[in-house]
């Protein structure tokens with residue numbers, strides 16, 4: 001991974017939040033109403049919210065460094081059998097398009113993790129579109145978040161150009177900040193990623209291998225659940241330990257080229273994840289195979305099964 005000279009800092013000044021507004025307009029173009037305004041960011045960070053910016057240096061001495069990424073989240077409550085508990089809800093992570101795939105998203109989340117640990121909080125949650133392979137790779141494979149919560153049309157109709165026209169279904173992921181899984185993924189000696197061959201060798205099945213159209217775009221295929229989804233009281237041993245669910249590797253391109261196909265993918269994966277979650281599966285890993293065609297697969301584990 002190329003590491004340009006970025007620096008991260010915790011944002012606190014009004015003009016820094018105006019820069020965050022500007023960056024949002026660039027990352028999620030098309031609708032002013034989708035921008036979180038600086039006054040709300042300021043109110044939040046004065047009361048436990050955390051906004052961290054990533055800056056790239058200017059081109060020469062007279063040119064000041066500029067904001068190229070940020071992460072923002074706020075304190076929130078979740079409910080447990082022992083009563084309400086504090087968590088951190090991460091609302092937005094964004095990196096300028098010219099600075100992506102250089103590890104900035106990862107660095108921003110790692111800084112957020114450090115700050116939240118210092119607040120004495122043990123859980124960070126956030127949502128993302130489960131069809132976005134890059135986000136899945138970052139959230140699940142690199143950061144070690146897990147997921148067993150599927151929201152249908154979470155935001156209702158979104159108006160920015162990254163989201164308009166497709167129901168806003170979301171995964172809600174949990175990032176257990178003290179867990180061994182997360183500590184390992186964030187350590188300097190991160191684990192070797194497991195690829196498709198590892199999982200297939202361990203007996204995992206792809207329940208929806210996608211097809212490929214003549215224009216190179218993947219289309220959703222028939223779903224084959226390897227257990228009877230109508231029966232709610234199966235014994236644990238009747239569930240395969242690990243299942244693989246395929247998604248497109250470049251969903252933003254599908255949205256650009258063929259909105260109907262993008263909607264088809266949404267409806268297809270809607271029929272898979274909520275059912276697997278109901279039956280006790282948890283998203284524990286993500287496989288991204290570069291190549292032509294690239295392939296992207298979620299890994300879901302049942303019970304104690306993980307690789």
Ligand SMILES: CC(C)(COP(=O)(O)OP(=O)(O)OC[C@H]1O[C@@H](n2cnc3c(N)ncnc32)[C@H](O)[C@@H]1OP(=O)(O)O)[C@@H](O)C(=O)NCCC(=O)NCCS
Pocket residue numbers: 001027091092093094095096099100101102103104105106107127128133134135137138142249250288296
């Ligand atoms: C999601 C986002 C913040 C990631 O930022 P980033 O700086 O590119 O993230 P990183 O470089 O740390 O990680 C991206 C990883 O995805 C990989 N990647 C790139 N394209 C991919 C694809 N199509 N599928 C899977 N992984 C992909 C990169 O190679 C990199 O992994 P690596 O470090 O193992 O090589 C950025 O893409 C973004 O701003 N997107 C638009 C807004 C958004 O979706 N925000 C999140 C929800 S609020």
